């Protein structure tokens with residue numbers, strides 16, 4: 001925090017080499033190091049500034065995924081950072097505590113830049129002091145899950161012949177580590193799980209079928225904990241889970257095949273080990289899980305200012321392929337809108353909207369499942385199904401500077417399954 005009260009972060013995008021367990025170093029990219037980036041953390045009400053410097057040989061950007069902020073600070077394809085360049089966005093944190101993240105978003109090149117290692121967590125805190133594990137690195141852990149394909153010691157960026165989905169890897173990295181384990185020293189641990197992969201959908205499940213509590217989704221805490229033994233997360237989505245640990249525990253967080261999707265070209269039939277959880281022989285006490293966590297989203301009874309339909313098919317939305325010169329939607333400041341988004345082609349698609357957190361009103365013909373009852377910014381849309389989302393546009397009108405909406409399977413996004421909206 002500088003003397004004027006602004007919390008300032010410095011990020012340098014650079015190329016390097018990392019030990020990813022291949023016997024020889026792997027060429028990678030990172031922020032302030034050779035792979036991934038530091039966890040940034042700020043509190044609601046704080047002013048933040050990030051000084052981003054690029055030492056890359058290519059134009060890139062840094063986008064603050066899930067953040068409510070002015071479009072000119074958003075870090076999408078309209079805020080490029082040239083090689084050797086610098087960009088210093090600043091804004092005030094004004095949203096509930098949440099697990100957000102940051103990653104590049106250059107026009108048509110996002111998949112490659114994220115895949116090479118440019119990604120980090122951005123954690124927000126607020127005054128809601130609900131009793132959850134909260135000591136970073138002790139009982140509260142960032143868990144960034146990414147799958148990588150290798151060619152020897154090199155990251156394999158070639159797209160498989162049938163993989164219209166994009167890159168799927170057979171090696172899972174957690175925070176950049178293959179074969180990761182976590183030594184728990186407390187009765188409960190909170191895992192802030194981010195699917196930071198390009199294309200893979202994970203169904204998180206423990207090998208001993210133990211249940212765990214989902215306590216937060218993309219935009220912050222759920223109304224109440226949801227007990228489950230499995231959770232689907234598509235690329236870009238986050239969930240915070242609280243897991244009970246027993247003394248001397250051994251259990252493995254795996255990704256089981258998503259039910260109903262056995263398509264091997266989308267990774268649907270793969271079973272992968274993600275993280276081994278090991279319990280110490282004596283565990284420090286943890287607070288009991290609260291039964292109430294946060295107010296539920298409240299847009300269901302709002303007056304609707306505009307109703308829109310968006311369909312996702314192949315490499316385009318119903319507006320066409322992404323065109324930097326075309327604005328697809330003009331939304332009005334301080335209104336609530338209803339967007340019905342349809343997966344129209346039977347491929348795997350999800351949907352992400354910049355700037356806002358939305359409420360899921362309908363999901364595949366029914367009410368949303370309990371894990372989608374909180375604020376979301378990215379949602380998986382089952383094949384052929386529709387979701388109804390409601391969002392409210394507040395604070396930042398700027399007709400000159402669009403935000404993006406898109407599928408977060410990064411190859412789809414790069415190939416054109418993206419559009420632009422402005423708030424006027």
Ligand code: C2O
Nearest residue numbers: 063065236352404
């Ligand atoms: Cu995480 Cu438009 O992106």
Ligand code: CU
Nearest residue numbers: 349407409412
């Ligand atoms: Cu898609």
